[in-house]
Amino acid sequence: MSAGALPSVMVDGRAAAHAFDGPEARARLARMVEDGTPKNTDRAYAADRRYFRSWYEISGFGEPELPIRADILIRFVVDHSEGLDPRVDAALVASGVKAKLGRLRISTISRRMAWVATWHRSNGYPSPLSGGPVQEALRMARKAAARRGFRPTKKKAALRETVQTLLANKAAPTAAEIRDDAMILFAFATGGRRRSEVAEARIEMLEEVDGEYVFHVGITKTEQEGSTRTVPVAGRAAGALRAWLGIVGASDGPIFRRVERDGRIGTRRLSDRTVARVVQRRAAAAGLDPKAFGGHSLRSGFITESGRQGKNIFDAMQLSGHKSMQSVVGYHQAGAALSNEAGRLMDL
Incomplete structure (x- = not known):
């Protein structure tokens, strides 16, 4: 994040420009902002910012100003929902900010408009999505997309049997396979940890209790100032983790690390994308469609399996860290669907 962009993180960016005129003060603010911004969010915001600026300028509106x-x-929403001017579309693809011609x-579209809203709010301007014609245009675009057959794509939930299939199950697994087994079981058994939480998990966040572990969750997507929650790493997941930590041989640092080609255990943590790739690679090796699975499969799979086994939804949410029933109840109900006796009335 560049120093020139720093005022955009303040409540009132115009006032912040005066408070951080000096290079040292701005450098200190830069460090705080960089450490306080999730890397995934920072990458997504940067991509959305590049795209919006490119579209704005190529469309002939000049330099964007708040x-x-x-x-x-509204033009942005309509262009991308109904189809861009072919010349603008081609220029966006040629500039590298758009992968291919056609609608988004x-x-x-919703994510990029959310970035525009954040950009406004963080500079002291009201969000254009807080009521009014822009929000209405986006709402109508969503309805139009739904009527045209759009459905949100979700990775397939990895249920208990699927997780079992993803494990190496070899008599003499390699260090990387031991790590990947531990990572898959850790992510699933601790409540379906997000891939970023798995990648950022550290040994210091573990507490050994009677041969198993308690994991102190720390920072999550919905708890950016840190969580005081603890979750269990028990049973088979604890055994797999113990086997991996025995290879790591360290008392601090990342839990899940690179394994170099010569077999040495590195000190750097894996990226969150690597977590997803491990799941996809294991799925492919098991004869499953790798495109149907990802890091989120373990999270949705935990909730779905808990419903399948008749576990209390609130107990599952306590481990997963979900804040909203709306986001979790669908997975839980899907798992419990075949256990609903009302679906077997013709069998009586």
Whole structure:
């Protein structure tokens, strides 16, 4: 994040420009902002910022200045929902900010408009999505996409049997396979940890209790100031983790680390993308469609399996860290569906 962009993180960016005129003060603010911004969020915001600026300039509106006019934002929604001017579309692809010609998915349009709203709010301007014509245009674009057959794509939930299939099950697994087994079981058994939480998990966050572990969750997507929650790493997951930690041989640092080609255990943590790739690689090796699975499969799989086994949804949410029933109840109900006796009335 560049120093020139720093005012955008303040409540009132215009006032912040005066408070951080000096290079030393701005450098200190830069460190705080960089440490306080999740890496995934920072990458996504950077990509959305590049795209919006490119579209704005290529469309002939000049250099974007806040606040962005409502009619321009509505044009952004309409262009990407109904189809861009072919010359603009081709220029965006040629510039590298757009992968291919054609409409954007409504989920991508919504995410980029969410970035525009964040950009406004963080500079002291009201969000263009807080009521009014821009929000209405986006709402209608979502309805149009749904009527055209758009459905959000979700990775397939990895249930208990699927997780078992993903494990190496070899008599003499390699260090990387031992790590990957431990990582898969850790992510699933601790409540379906997000892939970023798995990648950022550290040995210091573990507490050994009677041969098993308690994991202190720390920072999560919904708890950016840190969580005081603890979750169990028990049973088979504890055994797999103990085997991996025995190879790591360290008392601090990342739990899940690189294994070098010569077999040495590195000191750097894995990236969150590597967590997803491990799941996909194991799925492919087991004869499953790797594109159907990802890091989120372990999270949704935990909730779905808990419903399948008749576990209390609130107990599952306590481990997963879900804050909203709305986001979790669908997975839980899907797992419990075949146990619903009302679905077997014709069998009586």
